[in-house]
Amino acid sequence: MAAFGALTRALSHRDARIFFGASLTAWTGLWMHRIAVMWLAWELTRSAFWVGLVAFCDLAPAVVFSPIAGAVADRMNRVRLTMLAQATIGAQALGVAALTWAGEITILWLLAFEVVGGVAASFAQPARQALMPGLVPRADLPAAVAANSLTFNVARFLGPALAGPMIALGGVVPVILCNVLAYAAATATLPLLRPHPEHLRGHAPEASLLAETLEGFRYAASHPGIGPLLAFAGVSAILLRGVQEVLPPYVERLFGQGAEGLALLTAAIGVGALAGGLWVAARGRLGGVTRLAVVGVALQAAGIAGFVATGFFPLAVLCGALFGACATIHGISVQMLCQSAALTNMRGRTLALWGLITRACPALGALLLGLTGEWFGMRAPTWILALLAFLLAAWAVTRMRRWARHLEHPPT
Numbered sequence: 158m159a160a161f162g163a164l165t166r167a168l169s170h171r172d173a174r175i176f177f178g179a180s181l182t183a184w185t186g187l188w189m190h191r192i193a194v195m196w197l198a199w200e201l202t203r204s205a206f207w208v209g210l211v212a213f214c215d216l217a218p219a220v221v222f223s224p225i226a227g228a229v230a231d232r233m234n235r236v237r238l239t240m241l242a243q244a245t246i247g248a249q250a251l252g253v254a255a256l257t258w259a260g261e262i263t264i265l266w267l268l269a270f271e272v273v274g275g276v277a278a279s280f281a282q283p284a285r286q287a288l289m290p291g292l293v294p295r296a297d298l299p300a301a302v303a304a305n306s307l308t309f310n311v312a313r314f315l316g317p318a319l320a321g322p323m324i325a326l327g328g329v330v331p332v333i334l335c336n337v338l339a340y341a342a343a344t345a346t347l348p349l350l351r352p353h354p355e356h357l358r359g360h361a362p363e364a365s366l367l368a369e370t371l372e373g374f375r376y377a378a379s380h381p382g383i384g385p386l387l388a389f390a391g392v393s394a395i396l397l398r399g400v401q402e403v404l405p406p407y408v409e410r411l412f413g414q415g416a417e418g419l420a421l422l423t424a425a426i427g428v429g430a431l432a433g434g435l436w437v438a439a440r441g442r443l444g445g446v447t448r449l450a451v452v453g454v455a456l457q458a459a460g461i462a463g464f465v466a467t468g469f470f471p472l473a474v475l476c477g478a479l480f481g482a483c484a485t486i487h488g489i490s491v492q493m494l495c496q497s498a499a500l501t502n503m504r505g506r507t508l509a510l511w512g513l514i515t516r517a518c519p520a521l522g523a524l525l526l527g528l529t530g531e532w533f534g535m536r537a538p539t540w541i542l543a544l545l546a547f548l549l550a551a552w553a554v555t556r557m558r559r560w561a562r563h564l565e566h567p568p569t
Contacts, residue, residue: 167300172292172350179343180285180308183243186339188316190250191215192423193329193336194267195405196416197257201264205406205535209527212402214268216520218275219513226280227509228369231502235284235357240347242281247340249274254333275516282512287505290496291352299493303438306489310434310481313427321420355501373506382563383498383507386450389553390491391514393454396546398484398515399522400461400539401426406527407535412470425474429481436482437489443497446490447561453487455550462543465536488515494564 167173198211230238253270256262286305293301320332378384400407404422408414414422437449460480464473492511499507522542529538 167293167297167304170293170297172352173301173304175346175349176288176292177304177308179346180305181312182339183246183343184309184312185315185319186250186336186343187246188313188423188427189320189323189332189339190253190316190336192317192320192416192420193324193332194253194271195402196324196419197262197329198264198267199405199409201262201267204527205403205410205530206527207264208405209399209403209523209525209530211264211267211271212399212523213520213527215271215275215278216402216516216523218272219279219516219520222276222279223283223509223513223516224370224373224506225366226512227283227373227506228366229280230283230287230505230509231369231373232366235288235505236347236350236352238284239281239288240344242277242284243340243344243347245277246274246281247337247344249277250333250336250340254330254337257328257333258330279509279512279516282516283505283509286492286496286508286512288350288352288357290501290504291355291357292350298496299443300438302493302496303434303489306485306492307431307434307438310427310430310485313430313481314424315427317420317423317427321417321424324416324420370506373503373509376500376503377507377510380498380563382560383495385556386447386491386494386560386564387510387514389454389549390450390487390511391518392549393457393487393546394514394518395522395525396542396549397454397457397461397480397522398519399524399526399542400464400480402519402523403526403530406530407465407473410535411465411468412473413468414470418470422474422477425477426481426484429478429483430485431481432478433482433485434489437486437493443493443565445565446493447557447564450487450490450494451550451553451557453483453490454553455547456483457487458543458546458550461546462540465539498564 168177194211195208198208249270253262253267256266289301289305290298323332377387404419408419408422412418457480460476460483463476464480467473495507495511496504526535526538
C-alpha cells in the first residue's frame with residue numbers, strides 16, 4: 158500500500174475530493190449514455206457506418222472547438238466555464254431521452270444531438286484539466302493527473318455495468334436519463350471548489366480570441382517535447398482508438414453478442430484501464446513517463462490485433478482489458494507530461510490540443526472503421542490499423558529520449 162502514498166496524498170486535499178467525486182458522477186453517467194446511444198444507433202440502422210458516424214459527431218467537433226475552448230479556458234473563470242459546458246451536456250442528453258421516449262428519434266436527430274454534446278465537451282475538457290494544478294500542491298500533481306484518469310476509468314467500468322442490464326430490461330431511455338441526473342449533480346458541486354487564484358483563470362485577455370487560439374498552436378508546435386508527443390498521440394489515436402467507438406458491429410458480427418455482451422466488453426476495457434491507471438499512479442514520478450507513452454501504443458496495437466483474431470468472445474474480453482490498460486497508461490503519460498511541461502498561462506490551450514486528440518482522432522478512426530467495415534468486414538481493416546500503429550511506435554522508440562529531455566525535466 159505504500160506504493161499508493163502519492164495517490165493518497167493527492168486525494169487528501171478537500172478540493173481534490175470534491176473535484177474527483179463530481180467527475181466520477183458525471184463520467185459514470187456519460188459512459189451509460191455512450192452505451193445507450195451506440196446501441197440506439199445500431200437498433201435504428203443496423204449499419205456499422207451509422208454507428209461510426211454517431212461516434213464521429215460526438216467527437217469530431219473537437220477539431221474546430223477544442224483550440225478555441227483552450228483559449229477561452231485561459232482567459233475566463235474555469236469553474237464557471239466547466240459548469241456551463243456540463244449543464245449543456247445534461248440538456249443534450251435530456252433531449253435525446255425525450256425524443257426516444259416519444260418515439261420520434263431518428264438517426265439524423267441523434268447525430269444532431271451528439272454534435273451539441275461534442276461541442277460542449279470540447280469546452281469542458283480544457284477548463285476542468287487546467288483547474289487541477291490549483292487543487293493540489295505541485296508535488297502531488299502527477300498523482301492527481303493519474304487520479305483523474307482513474308476516475309474516468311472507474312466510470313468506464315461502472316457505466317457499462319449499469320447500462321447493459323438496464324437496456325435489456327427497460328430500453329435506452331432510463332439509461333440516458335441517468336446521465337442527465339449525473340451531470341446535474343456534478344455541476345451543482347463545482348461552486349464548492351476553492352482553487353488557487355493563479356489557476357482559476359489563466360490571464361486577462363491580451364489579444365483577440367483568434368490570436369490567442371493560434372498562439373496555442375504555435376506554442377505546442379514549437380515546443381521540442383510537447384509538439385512531437387502530441388503528434389505521435391494523435392496519429393496513434395486515429396489508428397487505434399476508433400475501435401472503442403464502434404463496438405456494436407464487432408460485438409454482433411464477430412461474436413454474436415447483444416447489448417449485454419457490449420456492456421461486458423466495455424466494462425472489461427474499463428477494468429483494464431483502471432488497473433493500468435493504478436499502476437501509473439503507484440509510480441508517482443515523472444521520470445520514465447515518456448517511455449510509457451510510447452510503449453503503451455505498441456501494446457495497444459497488440460491488444461487490438463488479438464481482439465479481432467478470433468470469434469472466441471472470452472479472448473476478446475481479455476484483449477479488450479489489455480487494450481484498456483495500455484490506452485490508459487499512454488493517456489495518463491501524455492497528459493502528465495503536458496501538464497508538467499506547459500507554461501501556466503498556456504496550460505489551457507495545451508490541454509485543449511490534448512482534448513482535440515482524445516476526441517477528434519478517435520472520431521476519425523471510428524468513421525474510417527465504419528466505412529471500411531461495410532466494404533471489407535471489421536476484421537481486416539482493424540488488423541491493418543494495428544500493424545500501422547505498431548510501426549509508428551517502433552519509430553517513436555528512436556525519438557523518445559530526445560522528447561524526454563524536454564518533457565520530464567522542463568525549465569522552471
